[in-house]
Amino acid sequence: QVQLVESGGGLVQAGGSLRLSCAASGRTFERYVMGWFRHAPGKEREFVAYIGRGGGTIHYADSVTGRFAISRDNGKNTVYLQMNSLKPEDTAVYYCAADQSWGSVRVRPEEYDYWGQGTQVTVSS
Numbered sequence: 001q002v003q004l005v006e007s008g009g010g011l012v013q014a015g016g017s018l019r020l021s022c023a024a025s026g027r028t029f030e031r032y033v034m035g036w037f038r039h040a041p042g043k044e045r046e047f048v049a050y051i052g053r054g055g056g057t058i059h060y061a062d063s064v065t066g067r068f069a070i071s072r073d074n075g076k077n078t079v080y081l082q083m084n085s086l087k088p089e090d091t092a093v094y095y096c097a098a099d100q101s102w103g104s105v106r107v108r109p110e111e112y113d114y115w116g117q118g119t120q121v122t123v124s125s
Contacts, residue, residue, distance in 0.1 A: 002026050002114050004096050009119030012086055016123070020081040022096030022116055029077040030054075033099050035112055036070060036081045038092035038121075047107040048094070049081060059105045064090075086123045093118040
């Protein structure tokens, strides 16, 4: 089992940047694939980015490709989401998620077993 804690959210102007972090408990972080999702009011939870166990496999939602970058540091049990060129439509609560099973790139929330509590990102126009 793993516990996840996100940080780094906040209020930023359009065009600005934020870096989210997700710290995981335990000593088996490298066994988990990690994902970032976001949930805006009135919308369903949306896939943002995925990273495989060693960081070699990465996948992004079309809406953030070229602006966001996911990375992980297995020595620090942490996954990051660097968000650049932020837009008001990026406003949401951002969640990291972990899954230990083997398979292909995971983009659906139901494919993940563990979730953090979320961190609010607000982009003003």
